[in-house]
Amino acid sequence: MPLTMPEEILLLMLDDETGRLTDRAAPAGDYALVGAMLAELALEERIDADPPRLRVKNPAPTGDTVLDGVLARITAEPEPQDSRWWVETLVRDAEDFRNAYFERLVQRGILRAEEGRFLWIFSERRYPVISDKEEREVKARLMSVIFEDGPPDARDSLLIGLTRAAGLFPMLLAPEELERAQPRIDAVSRHESLNKTVSDAVRDIFTEIARYAPMM
Incomplete structure (x- = not known):
């Protein structure tokens, strides 16, 4: 069974050795995860996220209990x-x-x-990787889109847009690679119309958080 976009985003944000979300993933990662959930619902043709309003196209359950809970909330919003x-x-x-x-x-x-301790005091749950096959496949798929000229499909375009919006590409690419790939990343992120709403919303929020973080 293929991974959903929220699962792919989580694997991209996870430190394989420690089983923790990387520092770079907070707090942007939460917004990217939610954006991925909305994107998945759009790809499943349950919602339409085109501006100016997000609307439900089909309230039928997807079979994913997490997504179905979100879909029910969107449907119930007056x-x-x-x-x-x-x-x-x-x-x-x-x-x-x-x-x-x-x-x-x-x-x-x-x-x-794994149950563990953070700073020897606070309990925490970590998620070390057992099989990195799925994560490697996600990364390889993204790299093939970024470093090739062909048109991306909607799912890859959205995932790249969310990864860019949350500032996660420095975790995946060396600085010189990222500099070379940035124009292509930007172009792919604009390729899918849904990126203009979901991914841009994530990026705008993250930009505001980064702007005011030193004052908090």
Whole structure:
């Protein structure tokens, strides 16, 4: 069974050795995860995220319990809202979403769950990689799009847009590679119209967080 986009984003953000989300993934990673969930619902043709408002196209369940819970919330919202509103609203539950997807990756034998301590005091759960096959395939797919000239499909364009929006590419590419690839990354991110709403909403929010972080 192929990975969903939220699962792919989590694997890209995970430190394979420690089983923790990398420092660079916080807090942008939460927004990227929520953006990936909305993107997955759009690819499943359950929602339409074109501006100015996100609307439900088909309320039928997808079979993914996490996505179906989000779809039910969008369906029940009395007033249509835009993608940014939904990203900012859903990110409040990002920890629950993360845990649900991590547990799913554990059940599939891709990760294992370990209980540990952070700073010898705080309990934490880590998710070291058991099989890196899926993560390598995701990275290889993204690299093939970035370093080749062919048109990307909608899923890869969205995943690249979200990875860019959350500032995660420095985790995947050396500085000189990133500099060379940046024009292509930008072009691919603009290729899929959904990136203009979901991915741009994530990027705008992340930019605001970065701007005000020193003052917090």
